[in-house]
Amino acid sequence: MNISTQPGLLRNRSFLLVWMSGLTVMLGFSMFFLSVSWFIVDVLEQPAVLGIVLMSVSIPRVVMMIYGGILADKVRKSLIMFVTNMMQVFVMIAMITLYINDWLQISSLIVIALVFGFLDAFFFPAVSSMIPIIVRDEELQRANSLFQGSTELMFIIGPLIAGLLLTIGDFTLTFSAAALLIFISTVLVFPRFIGDPVPGKRTDGGSAVEDLKEGLAYVWNSSLHRTGTLTIVIINLFMIGPLIISFPILVGALGGTPFELSLLEGGLASGTFLASIVLVAWNIKHGRGRLVFVSLLVSFLLFFIFSQVTTLPLLVLLTALTGFMAMFVYLPTVTMVQEKTDKDKLGRVMSIITLAASGFEPIAFGLISLLVAAALPIQTVLTFTSITGLVLGTVLVWRSPAFRRLN
Template identity: 30%
Template sequence: MEAAQSNTVNEAKVPVFKNRNFLFLIIAALFSSPGYYVYLIGAEWLMLSITENRFYFGMLFLAASIPRLLLLTAGGLIADRFNRRTILFLSDLSRALLIIVLLFFILTDSVTAVHLIVLAMLFGISDAFSYPAMNSMTPMILAEDQLQRGNSLIQMTAQISPILGPAVGGSLIAFLGFEGVFTVAFIMLLLSSLAVLFIRLPDQPVANEKKTPWEDLKEGFSYARKNELVIAVVILGFFLNFFISGPLSIGLPIIIKDIFQGSALNLASVEISMGIGALAGAIVLASIRLKKQGLVLLISLILLGIFYASIGMSANLLLVVMLVATMGFLIQLVNIPLMTMLQQTTEKRMLGRMMSFLMTVSTGLVPVSYVVTSLLLAMGVGIQVIIMVGGIIVTLIAAINFRNKHILSFKEQKG
């Protein structure tokens, strides 16, 4: 065990791009994330093609979101108990095999809306275990002063995917049909799982006493409760996603269509601008080193709230495109330091649980944000008002946290 740990630490001291383990992790992410989006665009279009009932289309997203939300904490527990590489391998491989099942239904002309919803649910279960495993692997294969760059590079793959995945998927549907798009998605996820096998992790610390999963969960909550920085990071993650993700995802199509009388092309340009801004932010953080991560995070969060609120007051489509692109850039200046701070201050044996807590209150609770936004719209509240109020709240939260010395004083850790 000691030898394994020593080898990994020594490897982590080399430059990021010469770190064999991290390179295979990046390769896996470059296949996995775009592969998932290729599958997603295929599944969405297939659902729209086989049924006129748009209720099923909405269920496609809900079916993936609910299992992810319910099982993320369990995913964190398992990531701390078992080899994270094995978890990530099984997650990618299981998704590849699920696509094979879908291809069987397509080739036999027996695919139904229920099949797609069940597969979406199984994909959501897989996500709940892969997220904590991947996000807790980075600190095990990189030195602490390399985490910002490493997280930025991982985020780059995540931001390329919503741009590249739908473009590739849409083209494949047009030229090769559903069999072609799902075959490519299968190959990409299979290659990702194979790349994961080449990663070598140190042995994870094993407690002297065997604990039950319930005891592990209580230990995780106790650890988080005693760590004020962890609490602050998780709370910021919650507010950022709750007040922005739902209103922005639901609101942009409404604003483009109803307020600006725009087209699908206009909506695509707005959504692509978000991806481009986020990609630019990830590239910048991969290129420079933030010495005062906490200060940059809070300043970026204030600006993010202001630009977000401005969308609700904007009367010009081009201005909305520019605001959304800037938001994408600023979101990376918030999310990447948040992730890095949590990784650097968490004991390695607790990384899976802390990552799952963060994922639960951020990506996991996005469906709750969707529901609340939808209810407000049903009550007659205008989407522009919802966005403006959300932006103001995010700005106020950031301003309040300037009194939080744990965040404000956080600086880059030296490896």
Template identity: 30%
Template sequence: MGSAITMRNAEQTGMISSENTSVFKNRNFLFLFTGAFFSAPGYYVYLIGVEWLMLSITGNRSLFGFLFLAASVPRLLFMTTGGIIADRFNKRTILFLSDLSRACLVGVILILVMNNQIAPWHLITFAALFGVSDAFSHPAVNSLTSTILEGEQLQKGNALIQMTNQISPILGPLAGGSFIYLVGFKGVFMLAGAMLLLSSLTVFQIRVNKTKERLNNIGAWSEFKEGIAYVRNHNFLASVMVMALFLNFFVTGPLSIGIPLMVKDVFHADALGLTTLEVSLGGGALFGSILLASIGAIKKPGYLMLASITLFGGLYAISGLGIGLYINAGLFLCIGFLLQFVNVPLITMVQQTTDQAMIGRVLSLLMTVSTGLVPISYLVTSSLIAAGISIQFITITGGLVVAVIALLYFKNQKILSFSYE
């Protein structure tokens, strides 16, 4: 990683470099963690509300798929721009504006619902605007984590941030599904808006030393090309990004679209059935995050990541059989657990092999490349469903392909030989 900082600078930025010191004694990380604890579940409350609302107001299942496509396209288009901005401007301010804008968007949806004027095109439009916001927030939060933490604390910090992201599919759907069932759509969108607003106010309390912000006169296009050149000359980063590109294509569309459709059309369950599967996925992810946060640095993160992907693909293919709601809940519990043994080592490896001056652009490029085929994944999944191909067949095929890709990557020595600094 970058050069060591002095204790004086550590105090100014809220960074505590001792690996034996709790990350929660770091003021900035505490606010970042708290903000993420509100933001991520708030987003999932919004998401489950929008998903079930779309399924309730239209029977067009391919149109439902376009709800996810609408969010993924602007996220892809603006992700690299978000990384450049994260390297040039105050990351705290970016996160604040992102959460505040999403709270305002949910407020508009609430008004439309209260006036009984909501339509599918409204939900698709707001999904696109949420995608724009995500494109700026994700590079900012990941690069900010590596700015305020270092060493072994970085793995713990990443695991804790991932924990807030993965507790979201527990708290978010649990609260959202319950509110839909007991209160209705008005209640679920009020809750989502309040949580996103609280997150924006919390992250605004983060204070980062201005000397840590990168100020220069290099144009955005030049910075973009600089980031591309950096990754192309970095064999490890290039290998990881190519792998992520194909894995996301075969998983993201079928998984995101498939869970609600399996609940509605295969298991014939209600919003609480959707909550069951989402909570199971999040519960497994939460357990995985807690475990990673409590252990030391992994000796062979590359091996662990590839083994987890292989097993994930197999279990995901089995879930496509649609044996039963609660059997799938158990499978998703294991799948969520395994995902953390992919995500946390991956992000930490990228952070530790990237110069701090490039971290925002590299992380945004990773997300851009890894999600580059996600809009196509949504489009292909929606098109296949419209053509009469079952979501079960799509899920089984996707899981098997993921397992094969992971097995092929066991020949990649750059990933297998990686060790934390």
């Protein structure tokens, strides 16, 4: 595929198919996770194990993410997406069968969650390294923003649809709807439809460990890649992770309701979605390094203010603003990394970036939980994390003059 001859973004068939596939699979995932969560709480009446099931999704995803990137550099990316989605459809069919026969229990849900997390570890490096291959460099910012923003929107719409389906039907309906959406996503990324290139055969015979070392060295030896990765680690470990886990704790401490909890979660999703739309319209080409650093520091300042506030409407507003600024850190950084990465290393590099974006959130969840369990008020904990993130961000800005000058 010759990128330079590709049509405009919204007339690019390969991108549109990948985008639609991402939308349908994310919609299916969000419906699946809400349905499973409610099934555990309402039917099995074991809310204490909900965290174990959710961790069963994230752990294999984090552990296998790097190898998923190695595979994406060796195997046709659309084929990886097609196979992983199809396997998830089979898992969904198995879960529906278990539910219909009253065999769906915590043990089987943990196994299902482990398989889903394992497959996600291969899907996401493939799709994130696919986009730079099927779109022109000058449209990469818009493509990333459009893909990221619209998939974020699915995590707002999906639970609403799942809730409606559970109101008019049972779990068979919601599980089946999620399975159907994942199947549609599978069809959309059929390799012949996408037409992405097959990676050339390697002649060096490198093992997976050698490929991993090469990918890590490639990131560490590049100022852009190293600084971009550290930026994403800082914002996820010290802001996004603590922010997400603080919502139920904070609402509980303030004597709030589940509706108010949904307002905080919706505020974060709305802020990230709006930022993605702005970045689609504003196709930034100059001063992106400076924009990333300014957004990083501003987001931590907003997060610090969030840690001092006890009024719910203001908390929702600050959550939305923080999410908005965080996307101005994440999306331009990802785009610059994609633009400056050799095509034969895109899978490994994007798996490292994805790991930096999602792998550190569970660490933040654990650290915040430990501090709260030690009887520290949640707002004190958030104050500490926001100040730590702001200090580390300032040091990174100071030590990275080359990144500041990037366009």
